[in-house]
Structures are given as C-alpha cells and as structure tokens.
C-alpha cells in the first residue's frame with residue numbers, strides 16, 4: 001500500500017510512539033490527523049510538522065479517546081477536511097494501576113471506540129475506501145507484567161480484539177486489515193517514575209527495573225518502522241508483531 005494521497009488518524013499523537021508514527025507516515029507521503037488530549041504539546045508539534053511537510057498535510061484535533069462523542073466529531077472533521085480515512089493507529093494509552101478503571105477506559109475501550117467510529121467511514125460496505133488499522137498493544141499483551149495486572153489485561157484485550165476484528169473484517173468484506181504491535185520497553189515519558197504508577201504493586205518495582213535493564217529499551221523510531229511495515233504490507237492481516245531491542249518477530253498463536 002503506497003501512502004501518497006492516503007489519510008491517517010493517529011491517537012495519542014502528541015508525544016512518544018504516537019509522534020514517531022505520525023512522523024513516519026508523513027515522511028512516507030500520507031496526510032496525518034493527530035488526536036490527543038495534550039493540546040500544548042500537539043500544537044507545538046503540528047507547527048513544526050507543517051513547516052517540514054506543508055500546512056495541508058497535518059491537522060490536530062483535541063480528542064479524548066474516552067469520549068465517543070469527541071471521536072465521532074474528530075473522524076467527521078477528518079473526512080470533511082481530507083475526503084476519507086485510510087489508516088487508523090489506535091495508540092493512546094496510559095499506565096496507572098491506581099486509576100485502573102481509567103486505564104481500561106483508555107487502553108482497551110478507547111481502541112474499541114476508535115475502531116467502531118472509524119469503521120463507519122472506512123468500511124467498504126458502507127461507502128468507505130477500506131484501509132488498515134494498527135493498534136498499539138505491548139509485550140504485556142502477550143505475557144504478564146506482574147506490577148501492572150490491569151495494564152496487562154487491557155493489552156491482552158487489544159491483542160484479542162485486533163485479531164477478532166481482522167477475522168470479522170475478512171469474512172464480511174469490509175476491506176480493512178487489522179494488525180497489532182507488541183513492543184517491549186520504549187524510551188518515552190511513559191517509563192518515567194514507574195513506581196508511582198503501580199498502585200498496590202509498587203513493592204515489586206525492582207522486578208521491572210531488572211526487566212528493563214535486561215531487555216534494554218527501544219527507540220520510538222524502531223516502533224514506528226514496524227507500524228509502517230504493517231500498514232504497507234497488504235499481506236498482513238490479524239498479525240501481532242513483537243518488537244524487542246534486538247529485533248522483531250510475528251507471534252505464532254495456537255490454531256483454533
């Protein structure tokens with residue numbers, strides 16, 4: 001899938017992995033709509049991106065993925081501005097075992113809300129152009145992060161939802177592929193002050209420190225390169241890609 005002339009929507013685009021995905025898609029020719037709750041960071045980023053790629057290639061819309069109303073308004077504005085949506089990256093996420101219901105609402109329900117609203121515009125059966133959805137899960141979507149049971153549950157949910165949607169879309173003729181990335185630890189703000197985010201499991205913080213020092217950390221650009229692969233490779237549907245500091249590989253699941 002060539003990206004020239006395509007329109008992408010990225011959630012959690014103001015910083016970190018979402019920013020890197022945005023830059024990667026722009027660099028490869030797409031137009032990108034950035035959705036985020038951090039208005040000041042997003043506005044500064046879009047100012048810089050507009051200088052680099054042109055004013056008509058990016059748009060920031062303030063949008064909380066916890067709100068279906070805000071997501072609907074953002075996707076409608078995207079279609080009004082750019083004529084359609086070809087790529088959705090559901091990337092926004094938080095780590096907060098204290099506010100665990102909010103974690104579920106953003107990390108899992110936000111991905112489901114974003115996908116269902118986008119389907120109304122992307123589904124070929126309802127007049128859309130088809131395209132691809134890439135969700136950001138984590139290695140914690142495949143195995144347990146013992147300091148963060150709810151974070152782990154949300155990311156397992158994202159992996160399962162993505163794979164089921166891939167099957168549903170293929171069986172129904174929506175013309176949309178669904179894939180999920182499962183990165184190991186990535187060097188972003190997300191990893192700062194981890195003890196404060198682990199709630200009742202902060203006494204296990206040493207375990208995470210040891211995991212990080214053993215596994216190392218990824219650069220956001222490595223993660224964005226994997227997203228690009230899943231967007232452009234039209235053979236990929238229902239795939240989960242593990243990304244480590246020493247490489248990446250597609251997950252093999254038990255066959256049903």
Ligand SMILES: NC(=O)C1=CN([C@@H]2O[C@H](COP(=O)(O)OP(=O)(O)OC[C@H]3O[C@@H](n4cnc5c(N)ncnc54)[C@H](O)[C@@H]3O)[C@@H](O)[C@H]2O)C=CC1
Nearest residue numbers: 012014015016017037038064065092093138185186188190
């Ligand atoms: N940093 C890491 O080690 C890893 C992160 N991930 C996942 O990658 C994704 C991005 O994480 P990072 O870039 O590292 O985090 P980050 O904290 O650097 O950036 C997250 C972005 O999401 C935005 N955001 C948060 N809540 C939002 C909401 N309700 N609605 C819209 N935007 C919202 C933030 O404002 C921020 O711009 C998350 O889903 C995270 O779980 C996965 C594996 C490892």
Ligand SMILES: CCCCCC(=O)/C=C/C=C\C/C=C\C/C=C\CCCC(=O)O
Nearest residue numbers: 138139140142143144145183184185194
């Ligand atoms: C401070 C913690 C930040 C967590 C950010 C994140 O999402 C990173 C997670 C990275 C890796 C650890 C998670 C779980 C690993 C467990 C098992 C993986 C098994 C994979 C497999 O082979 O099936």
